[in-house]
Amino acid sequence: MIQVLLVHESCLLRSALAALIRAEPDIDVTASSWRDARSRARSLQPHVCVVDTDFAGSDGPCRKGELKKIVSAASGEHGDCGLLVLASAGRPGPLRRAHEAQALGYIDMNAPPQRLLDGIRHVARKERFVDDSLGYGFLQAAEIPLTQRELGVLSLAADGASIAEIARTLHLSNGTIRNYLAAITRKTGARNRVDAIRISHAEGWV
Amino acid sequence: MIQVLLVHESCLLRSALAALIRAEPDIDVTASSWRDARSRARSLQPHVCVVDTDFAGSDGPCRKGELKKIVSAASGEHGDCGLLVLASAGRPGPLRRAHEAQALGYIDMNAPPQRLLDGIRHVARKERFVDDSLGYGFLQAAEIPLTQRELGVLSLAADGASIAEIARTLHLSNGTIRNYLAAITRKTGARNRVDAIRISHAEGWV
Numbered sequence: 001m002i003q004v005l006l007v008h009e010s011c012l013l014r015s016a017l018a019a020l021i022r023a024e025p026d027i028d029v030t031a032s033s034w035r036d037a038r039s040r041a042r043s044l045q046p047h048v049c050v051v052d053t054d055f056a057g058s059d060g061p062c063r064k065g066e067l068k069k070i071v072s073a074a075s076g077e078h079g080d081c082g083l084l085v086l087a088s089a090g091r092p093g094p095l096r097r098a099h100e101a102q103a104l105g106y107i108d109m110n111a112p113p114q115r116l117l118d119g120i121r122h123v124a125r126k127e128r129f130v131d132d133s134l135g136y137g138f139l140q141a142a143e144i145p146l147t148q149r150e151l152g153v154l155s156l157a158a159d160g161a162s163i164a165e166i167a168r169t170l171h172l173s174n175g176t177i178r179n180y181l182a183a184i185t186r187k188t189g190a191r192n193r194v195d196a197i198r199i200s201h202a203e204g205w206v
Numbered sequence: 207m208i209q210v211l212l213v214h215e216s217c218l219l220r221s222a223l224a225a226l227i228r229a230e231p232d233i234d235v236t237a238s239s240w241r242d243a244r245s246r247a248r249s250l251q252p253h254v255c256v257v258d259t260d261f262a263g264s265d266g267p268c269r270k271g272e273l274k275k276i277v278s279a280a281s282g283e284h285g286d287c288g289l290l291v292l293a294s295a296g297r298p299g300p301l302r303r304a305h306e307a308q309a310l311g312y313i314d315m316n317a318p319p320q321r322l323l324d325g326i327r328h329v330a331r332k333e334r335f336v337d338d339s340l341g342y343g344f345l346q347a348a349e350i351p352l353t354q355r356e357l358g359v360l361s362l363a364a365d366g367a368s369i370a371e372i373a374r375t376l377h378l379s380n381g382t383i384r385n386y387l388a389a390i391t392r393k394t395g396a397r398n399r400v401d402a403i404r405i406s407h408a409e410g411w412v
Contacts, residue, residue, distance in 0.1 A: 010315040012292065012322060016222035019229075019319070086218065109216040113225075116218060160401025194400055195366025201407075 002124045004029040005046040005074060007037045008086075009055040017050075020113055027120060034059035034066075041074035041081070047124045049074050050116070052086045053094035054109070061094060062206075067101035082123035086116075089133055092140035093204030099141065105129040144205055145187045153180045155206040158197045208330045210235040211252040211280060213243045214292075215261040223256075226319055233326060240265035240272075247280035247287070253330045255280050256322070258292045259300035260315070267300060273307035288329035292322075295340050298347035299410030305347065311335040350411055351393045359386045361412040364403045 004021060006029050008014035014031040021029040032040040034055060041049065049071055053061045061067050067083065074081035084105035085098040098106065105123040107116050108131040115131060122129035130138075146154065156166045167177045181193055190196035200206045210227060212235050214220035220237040227235040238246040240261060247255065255276055259267045267273050273289065280287035290311035291304040304312065311329040313322050314337040321337060328335035336344075352360065362372045373383045387399055396402035406412045 010294075012313070012315050012317055012319060013219055013222070015319045016219070016226045019226050020222045023225075088216075107218070109218050111218055113218060113221045157400060158404060160397050160404045162398055191366050192368055194363060194403060197400060197403075198364060198366045 002027045002048060002120060003044065003046040004048045004050055004120060005037070005041055005044055006031045007034060007049065007051040007070065009034055009052070009060065013052075017116075021050075021117065021120070024117055027117070034061075037070050038073045041070050042076075044074070045076045046074050046081055048082045048084055048105075048120050050084045050086065050120065053098055054086070054088060054091070061097055067097060067103070071101060080126075082126060084119050084123045084129070087134060087137065088204075089137040090202075091204030092137050092144060093206070095134065095137050095204075096141040096144060099138075106134050107131055108133045140203065144203075146184060146200075146205065150180055150184050150187075151200075151206060153177060154184050154196065154200055157181065157193065158201065158206050208233045208254060208326060209250065209252040210254045210256055210326055211243070211247055211250055211287075212237045213240060213255065213257040213276065215240055215258070215266065219258075223322075227256075227323065227326070230323055233323070240267075243276050244279045247276050248282075250280070251282045252280050252287055254288045254290055254311075254326050256290045256292065256326065259304055260292070260294060260297070267303055273303060273309070277307060286332075288332060290325050290329045290335070293340060293343065294410075295343045296408075297410035298343050298350060299412070301340065301343050302347040302350065305344075312340050313337055314339045346409065350409075352390060352406075352411065356386055356390050356393075357406075357412060359383060360390050360402065360406055363387065363399065364407065364412055 004027055006014055006018055018029045018031040021027050030044055071081050071083050083101055083103040085103045086107050086109055087095050088109050105119040107119050111131055119129045153166055156169060163174050163177050167174045185193055185196045188196045188199050190199055210233055212220055212224055224235045224237040227233055236250055277287055277289050289307055289309040291309045292313050292315055293301050294315050311325040313325050317337055325335045359372055369380050369383045373380045391399055391402045394402045394405050396405055
């Protein structure tokens with residue numbers, strides 16, 4: 001019996017996905033919000049973690065290292081837990097974070113349900129499983145044009161921080177932050193700083 | 207038998223929700239993407255449309271009047287189709303748009319699945335059905351602090367348009383747009399223009 005921990009922020013949607021998975025004779029599933037995911041992973045020790053990467057809240061996959069922490073909490077005596085992510089083709093940021101967390105499986109949110117069930121069985125056998133339709137998203141993920149430092153500056157700017165506030169937070173001068181923001185605008189092909197933030201949100205970079 | 211049209215952008219999630227609904231003996235369901243929703247509504251003539259309001263794409267509920275158009279396409283010979291929306295408590299914008307489209311039912315995305323099934327049955331009988339947990343969201347929806355004109359300016363700014371571009375689009379002077387943006391920043395309690403855009407995205411206003 002394959003034990004699955006399913007992480008999705010919406011109770012309605014994770015219940016629906018769990019019912020779909022539970023109908024299979026060889027898979028058992030427990031559903032969790034992002035906030036409870038690590039403690040559920042620790043107590044359940046599932047073979048596979050299925051996580052929705054589109055949630056942008058403070059508990060979710062955007063928090064640095066959160067995906068890795070859940071997989072690590074889920075991996076115990078019986079060995080490693082495999083990570084299977086639900087992702088969207090147009091959002092390379094979540095794909096990159098999933099890759100950094102060494103996800104084995106990648107299911108397109110637009111795939112039919114059978115793909116999810118197949119993906120769970122592959123990942124439970126430690127086999128890679130990637131939806132073809134995510135291929136272009138992976139290409140984009142490999143090509144995020146900004147450095148980690150630039151992503152950090154952009155993320156603070158997107159939160160509404162002023163140049164002076166960003167400079168204070170990162171212990172840099174105002175002029176340096178201005179240079180970073182100019183480079184970010186240029187490298188993203190944006191019209192201005194607000195446009196750079198819009199592009200980075202749409203692509204899921206920050 | 208209650209006929210339901212379910213509109214959700216993700217094939218995986220709408221299939222899971224549809225399976226959950228279809229397991230009920232008295233409800234039949236057809237699932238659709240946003241793009242196909244109107245034509246499906248027209249051919250199916252469902253008693254209830256269940257729509258996810260969180261999708262922000264160009265086919266979706268953010269497009270002016272789209273919710274109303276789907277309900278109108280679904281309402282035919284047998285009478286009016288009832289609208290039931292899936293909504294998040296923290297996003298007053300979609301709640302307001304659903305209210306404008308005269309939705310009868312409002313289900314919290316964080317509710318257990320039984321609420322959705324109860325909601326469908328109530329709306330099929332033309333009865334109002336509102337999740338208590340959305341109450342605060344409704345209060346916020348009534349209190350969006352910006353005028354339609356200010357929302358229009360903010361929406362263009364959020365798309366990355368410069369002051370000159372916004373002015374040209376709306377046939378106003380640069381100074382007038384600057385005044386609007388200052389008013390928007392003040393009324394939203396934002397630190398600056400980027401912060402005002404962040405707040406309005408988070409609340410689902412634009």
